[in-house]
Amino acid sequence: MGGVGILAGGGPLPAQVAEAARAQGRSVFIIGFDGFAEPEQLAPWPHEMVRLGAAGRMLSLLHTHKCSDLVLIGPIRRPSLRSLCPDTEGARILARLGRALFAGDDGLLAALVRILGEEGFTVRGAHEFLSAAVAQPGILGCVAPDSLARQDIQRGIEVVQALGCLDIGQGCVVQNGLVLAVEAMEGTDRMLARAGECHQPGAGGVLVKLLKPGQDKRADMPTIGPSTLRNASKAGLRGVAFEAANTLMTDRDGCIAEADKAGLFLIAIDPTHFAV
């Protein structure tokens, strides 16, 4: 069994995966994507920062460090093809991605996972290492959603699943049955800010985040952290519902503390068995 190679975007999760892999006795090497990975997060670990387009350099590092398994973790923004400046290997991979370059994120990431598999690596999901970061269904924290909030969660599930089938986004904000905002490329935090502006004071509102139907969990799993709760509170919402087993929490205790402090509910749901 070789080492674990971590292809790292932003945030604290790449280092958490490294820690969990090492705790399992695996060796670890992190490739930090230039402009996305946070050097201070990677500093304690063997790592190198690499441009997104430098696929040749990445593959050679992964082979040098005898990585057999790969984890893609941490947000990156889809770069423009023009800014990518691929090296020779990068150009070869771009050619193999072909039409997937113009697909939604799922299509692109699924193609990337397939190609990395063809290169001899086993691509694993971050959730396979971070089992503590994945919640079972149930209420976290002290506040429970009331029946109005549960109806909004139900409507949010319908909306996000319909969007997800189109490979668009993973989230929406619902208030009293009304869809205030829907997430596409801008990300959850910007959607929350927008929802806050359309939001009617005192009238509820929930953020719903789910895995897209059919989405490969090995790339771009929904993620929430304390800042998600802070932004939901700023937007005037009453709580956050996310998919149990299919969402990574960057800081579980911190999420619960923020929810309790703001009086928000935080609930992990199974969307196929959610009852109002």
Next chain:
Amino acid sequence: MGGVGILAGGGPLPAQVAEAARAQGRSVFIIGFDGFAEPEQLAPWPHEMVRLGAAGRMLSLLHTHKCSDLVLIGPIRRPSLRSLCPDTEGARILARLGRALFAGDDGLLAALVRILGEEGFTVRGAHEFLSAAVAQPGILGCVAPDSLARQDIQRGIEVVQALGCLDIGQGCVVQNGLVLAVEAMEGTDRMLARAGECHQPGAGGVLVKLLKPGQDKRADMPTIGPSTLRNASKAGLRGVAFEAANTLMTDRDGCIAEADKAGLFLIAIDPTHFAV
């Protein structure tokens, strides 16, 4: 045949409906919604500004001015129930709206049209008066969409129809098959601004606007004006596709002039018969 009562939100369309109705020999009275209707637009016409919640005052004005037909036209924002301060008649109508108050815009407007019908009025669509503002399928202006843009239009049709089935929004922005932004409560102009920030320079991008499947054309028809073209251009898009026969153009010549000036295509499409 009585007069035409116009319940007016913002923009130039209420006055255009008044002009078209008078040209048909009808008398006209405009009720401008406080905070939304633009007094300078209504000034040439018999009108009164009324709070949204003052339904009693509205009905009494419509009866005094012998209006038999009503047109709801021009954008308003959904008010909070708290800010509505309904008069006695307003409270009675709110009670009749009941659960529709918590529906999407279509649900709410359909209920309102039904209640106005029960009050003895015939609710008409603005498009019945403004036939010149409604385009037949085809390219307006000098620029035609290329095959990449036509593929993006096709993807946008799928997305907006799926959203529309959920009574969410009427528009989205697609670039090279990727959905950059999806419209919910924030409106088209804000969606365009957001899409501009996720947009990859030089790589296309279209705005697609459609009537929601099953939407009543008598309320909240999709509308485009010269500012839509200006904002699409600022966002770096290559063109705008809108539903023929089901979109109001506030200023047809102005839209075409803006499109030509910016080198954008402007195309009226039939979404059920659009061919890439």
